[in-house]
Amino acid sequence: MSEKRQFYKIELKSFLKSILTKLKNFHFRLDRFYFCNKEILTKIPYKTFQFGIVTKTAF
Incomplete structure (x- = not known):
């Protein structure tokens, strides 16, 4: 049992x-x-882009 675990x-x-x-x-x-x-992405602040909040708009 322990081996399986x-x-x-x-x-x-x-x-x-x-x-x-x-x-x-x-x-x-x-x-x-x-x-x-x-x-293209100068309007998007890097911090928010980094956290993936605006990844949908980026792609």
Whole structure:
């Protein structure tokens, strides 16, 4: 029983880790997107853009 629990714990850890890396990659891409389209997005303040409030309008 304890071995099974350990296995699930490891699974959960790896799952969370993958989510974190995906989020980091997404943020990095978002930053690159912002810098590529700076002329278009000058009206959008960077802080709100960073928090993803206006991501819908950006894309």
